[in-house]
Amino acid sequence: MSQLFEAIDFVEVPLYERIIDDIAHQKYCVIDHFFDDTEVDILRTSLLEKYQEDAFKKAAIGNKFDEVIAKSIRGDVILWMDEARANPSESLFFNKINHLVNYLNKTCFMGILHKEFHYAIYPTGTFYKRHLDTFKNDDRRKLSFVCYLNHEDCQPENGGELVLYLDENNPENDKIIYPLPGRVVIFESQIIEHEVKPVNTKRLSITGWLKTR
Ligand SMILES: O=C(O)CCC(=O)C(=O)O
Numbered sequence: 001m002s003q004l005f006e007a008i009d010f011v012e013v014p015l016y017e018r019i020i021d022d023i024a025h026q027k028y029c030v031i032d033h034f035f036d037d038t039e040v041d042i043l044r045t046s047l048l049e050k051y052q053e054d055a056f057k058k059a060a061i062g063n064k065f066d067e068v069i070a071k072s073i074r075g076d077v078i079l080w081m082d083e084a085r086a087n088p089s090e091s092l093f094f095n096k097i098n099h100l101v102n103y104l105n106k107t108c109f110m111g112i113l114h115k116e117f118h119y120a121i122y123p124t125g126t127f128y129k130r131h132l133d134t135f136k137n138d139d140r141r142k143l144s145f146v147c148y149l150n151h152e153d154c155q156p157e158n159g160g161e162l163v164l165y166l167d168e169n170n171p172e173n174d175k176i177i178y179p180l181p182g183r184v185v186i187f188e189s190q191i192i193e194h195e196v197k198p199v200n201t202k203r204l205s206i207t208g209w210l211k212t213r
């Protein structure tokens with residue numbers, strides 16, 4: 001007898017199920033060791049090499065239709081990553097992201113069609129004031145993704161906490177997240193306002209967005 005439906009080649013991934021569950025219930029998810037120590041090392045090396053080549057630019061506010069460099073709002077320097085020209089370290093990164101995105105699209109029909117990622121360095125003394133990750137003229141960003149590439153000796157005194165503002169009426173519910181190496185934070189771009197607190201020691205990361213069409 002012919003089968004009505006094609007058997008779907010699908011293996012449940014508990015970590016991804018946890019991510020989906022957390023995002024559904026609390027609009028964000030924190031995953032420690034999403035990248036292991038070796039992977040963090042490889043990605044950090046790639047970031048620092050590009051930084052030494054002087055490839056980073058001051059980050060801007062808004063997208064290209066509305067671009068103003070505003071040091072009083074954010075002080076990080078960034079470099080956009082290009083998947084088509086990824087070096088082996090970046091391929092490692094994108095393979096992991098693509099695996100997750102495929103899973104989200106298959107299981108939650110999220111319709112993630114595009115993604116964009118940049119390296120970011122917050123020099124000592126910089127911050128990123130409270131904001132939402134969506135633009136006035138473009139709301140395709142669905143999930144924000146941050147991955148920290150700091151050294152293992154990263155301490156709370158280093159500052160640079162990511163604060164998620166979860167409840168306008170109750171600051172006690174603000175979620176404070178330290179940028180520990182290998183840690184990934186995913187949150188709903190259109191809903192969660194957030195801030196990067198002042199940094200006391202250079203802070204390294206990759207930030208990106210999973211986007212609908
Ligand atoms: O690095 C972080 O923790 C968040 C960065 C951020 O909010 C952004 O780049 O929009």
Ligand SMILES: [Fe+2]
Pocket residue numbers: 131132133144194
């Ligand atoms: Fe942000």
